[in-house]
Amino acid sequence: MKHLRKRQRAMLLAVALLLVGGATALVLAALGESISFFVTPSEIAQGQIDPEKRFRIGGLVREGSVERRPDGTVRFIVTDTVNEVQVVYRGVLPDLFREGQGVVALGTLDESGVFRASEVLAKHDERYMPREVVDALEQAGVWKDGAEEQR
Amino acid sequence: MIEYGHFALALAFAVALVQGTVPLWGAARGDVLAMRLAPQAAIVQFLLLLFAFATLMHAYIVNDFSVVNVFENSSTLKPLFYKITGVWGNHEGSLVLWVLILALFGAAVAVFGRHLPQRFLARVLAVQGLIGVGFLSFMLFTSNAFLRMDPPPLEGQGLNPLLQDPGIALHPPMLYLGYVGFSTAYSFAMAALLEGRVDPSWARWLRPWVLAAWLFLTLGIAFGSWWAYYELGWGGWWFWDPVENASFMPWLAGTALLHSAIVLEKRNTLKNWTILLAILTFALSLLGTFLVRSGVLTSVHAFATDPARGVYILALLVIAVGGSLLVYAWRAPAMQGGAAFAPISREGALVLNNLLLATACATVLLGTLYPLILEALTGDKISVGPPFFNRTFLPLMVPLMVVLPVGAMMAWKRGDVLGVLQRLKAAVAATLAVIGGYLALVDPRALGAALGFGVAAWVMVGALVEYAERIALFRVPLARSWQRFKGLPRSATAMMLAHLGLGVIILGITGSSAGQVERILVMQAGDTVELAGYQVRFEGVEEVRGPNYVAQRGGFTVFADGRVEAVIHSEKRFYLIERQTTTEAGIKSGILRDLYFVLGDQSGEGWTVRLYYNPLVFWIWGGAGLMAIGGMISLTDRRLRVGAPKPASSRRGLATQGAV
Structure with a gap:
């Protein structure tokens, strides 16, 4: 036993x-x-991005930059107010996607510096900024901590 | 009115304090009066919280915007149903529901557990009371839903429109009944550690509570994923989102607990492991509450702007888990393991089940917490996507599914794999036929899909074969089989249904992920497009009004072989008070396939639309439903009736039946 x-x-x-x-x-x-790592538009501008790698960018959708093509693709510019990235996305944008609002996109950078997004995300809850967006703006020096506490 | 509720909440806190201390002292000293206090306190605490909850609900129904919580989460325009469900559609309100359910389980143990030994019952309820103390103080000091504001506004801010939906309205109560239900397992485990004694009758007392919690959690997760499927409009039903993982981890641990408790009940072994699992399952429920409620997931900044909440609930987690593990380390070595068993046996198979479920749960935990830990340590911001979970979780599930039908037919103590496989030959044949047939007829390259369908067939047919063998179907005359069916313990039927449901879920998952067809395009009114053999005609967009929203409604007509198959409407709603847009996917559900159409933005003359063909997706929830029905049937098993006494004769009957 x-x-x-x-x-x-x-x-x-x-x-x-x-x-x-x-x-x-x-x-x-x-x-x-x-x-997938998170990268800000300013970090892309500094040019240390591996074009093969998938990563996420975050920032604000620049006012007036959204352009819908008849083939169903959407082009818009993501900015952290210092630098910008052109984004191309094919698909239906999330409900909370709006000009001047925060956005997070997942995809790759092509040779011409255009970000090809496979996913565009906006959080369920409109009260909060996506945290990546806050971080991007913070790094660009335009975000003050606690500013989102205005509800 | 709300002040009465606030007062009741404070009283409940005081009662919980008494419930958490006096009976413990009484149990240690053998003071009968102090021990008798426990069930009474548990019932009083529940009634007080029920009253508090009712006053909050009343404030919502009569639009009392002088209550901050109502102002922030409701509006006069909201339909009554969503005023009621809106009570738990926010942080503070959902915590009221949390403690109400905690107290409900405490009161239920007090009522149904009258036959339990007095000392043990006192300890169980005291631990339950202590959990209540933790959460009631959390509410009173950091997240109080019963506060007024002055001056009262005329209109509220409304409820997030995504939450104005019947699926999500029922999701939190179900989920909490599951999450919080595991608190009973925790309390039973702590009481057993304090007693220093774990035996099969302990497992028998524990089982109905674990079963009830598991059943509700299964339903809660299924509701949540169903909601995500039709409300978010992304065509998927599970995203390995941290919030989803937070509910899935306790489910995995709870499923393991359900199985190890069987071994303890039947064979008086795996004592320490079962106790540990009971503690860990509730710990994972608490972790889930922490992840969702502290704000760390939505934003690290949300956590930073209100540190009191996050730190408080983290402290609760550390005390509850750390404290119980200390008690475990102190008392568990005293409990000697029971009967030995050969590795190839039903016990062995259930141990393997537990190891695989625990490992799978650990990988989910790692993937969920890794980004948080990495950011805290290095500041690097990463996200762990669904591919991680698919590559770690699924490979661990495959051996579990392969072993399942074999283990379920194995004998206790010493089993015979070859003999079992011999009896399972119908399942083996079905599996090989499905894999071969899929590769030959559907797609010779889709090995993954073929294996998925094969595993589904293996689990489903395996469950049916096991059941057919129990009632000797086709081996004896049907009337005889009917007799045997009527004589079967209900838990045998329950096990078959739960395992069958699991196979059905695998069928649904494989079908919907392997066969999904997605088309994204811009359509103008009158355009027709082909989708997986259907012709879809876009009828254009019209504007419609709802009670608290305006919507653009796109119409689609679906043709199959020239005949109208379905008319589908997809909406994009704009909620007036909340100033938010939501997508209402148009879905035509069927047992073989779902047609799932999403209306996007206007682009030029046309509209961006996303059309999905989702085969077999219905069965994911159908399977979860089967599992839940299995759980319910098992709960009604006479032998397991909650807190039932255990006359010697029925015990002997158990041993000879050998059923699970």
């Missing part, structure tokens, strides 16, 4: 270790490819 329990415990340990090892391998492999 004692012997059996010892073997049982050893088996359990082996299976658990195998699982933890396997899960760790999975996590490390997946993390490398599925995390």
Whole structure:
């Protein structure tokens, strides 16, 4: 009986270790490819962006920059008030997308410096700015902490 | 009026303080009067909170905008139904619901648990009371929904239009019944640690509570994903969003707990592990509450602008989890493990189930917290997207699904894999046929989809075969099978339905992710476009008025083989008070496919539209429904009736049945 329990415990340990090892391998492999860094328009202007890599940009949609093409694509400019990036997106924009409002887009930068977005996000809750937008504006020096507390 | 509610809330806090301390002292000293206080306090606390909740709801219904919470989240234009559900559509109000449900479970344990040993019951309710103390003080000091403002405004600010929807209206109560329901598992575990004794009867007392919480959480998650599917208009039903993960992690841990409690009940082993799981499941519920309620997810700045809330709830989390783990470390070694079992046995399979679920839960936890931790440590801002979860979570689920039907048919103590596979030959055949058929007839390159359908068939047919074997279907005359069916314990039927539901969910997930067709284009009135074999004609856009919104409504007519298959309307609503736009996707649901059309913005002469063909997506929620029905049936099992006494004769009956 004692012997059996010892073997049982050893088996359990082996299976658990195998699982933890396997899960760790999975996590490390997946993390490398599925995390996306956040970049501000000013950082793009400094030009240290790998054109292959997917990343997210955030900022404000510049007033008057939204242009809808008949083929269903939308072009607009994302700005942190210091630098700007031209964005091209094909699809239906989120409900909270508006000129002059904050926006976050996920995609890649092409050779001509145009950001090709595969996703455009706006948060569920209009009370808050998307945090990436706040961070972008903060870095550009135009955002003061606590300014969003005006509700 | 609202002041009475506020007063009741404060009284409930005082009652919870008494409930959390005196019975503990009584249990330690053997003072019967002090222990008897626990059930009474639990019931009084519930009644007080029910009254407080009613006054808040009353303020919403009569548009009392002098109450800050009502002013910020309601308006006169809102339909009555959403005035009522709006009570929990905001931070403060949802916490009132949270503590109300906590007290409800406390009172339910007090009422249904009368047969539990007095000392044990006193301890359970005391721990329940202490959780109440934590959350009631959180509300009273940082998130009070019962405050007035002066002067009272004439009109409120309205409720986020996304929340003005029947799906999301019912989602929080269900979710909280699940989340908070696991507090009972936690209290039972803490009481058992304090008693220093865990045995099969403890597992039998625990099981209905875990089952009830699990059942509600399953429904809550399903409602939430259904809402996300039709309300957000993104065509998907699960986004691995941190808020979704926050509810999914306790579900994974709770599912593991449900299975390990069975082993403890039947075989008197896995004691420490079951206790630990009970603690961790509720810890994950608390973590979910922290993630959603502290504001760390919406914005690090939201957290920073109101640090009192985040820090308070973080402190609660640390005390509840840290404290219980300390007690665990102190008392658990005293509890010796029970019967030994061979690795290949039903126990072994359930242990593997637990290990896989726990590991999967850990990867979800890691993916959810990693961005927060990394930002706190290095300042780098990253996001972990759905690919991470798909690549870590799904590979861990595959072995679980493969083992499931085998484990469910294995004998306790020592099993025989070959013998079980022999009995499962129908399921093996079905699986191979599905995989082969899909590759040969549908798409020879879609290996992933073929495997997904194969796993679905394996789990579904496996569950049916196991059940058919129990009632000896087709092996004895049908009348005999009917007799056996009537004699089966309900938990056997419940298990079959839950496992069948899981297979159905896999079917829905595989079908909708492998077969989805998406078309984004600009259409003008009268244009016709082809979508997965259907012809879709855009009929143009008209303006319509709702009670508190105006909408642009796009009409679509869907033709199949020249006949009208469906008429679908998609809206873009503008809510007047809230000044917000929402998308109402037009959906034609069916058991084989959903047609899902979204109206976008006007561009030139036409409108941007997004058309989806989502095959089998219905079955994701259908499967969750089957699981929930299974849970309900199991709850009505006579042997498991909440707090039922355990006469010796029925115990003997249990041992011979060998059913789960």
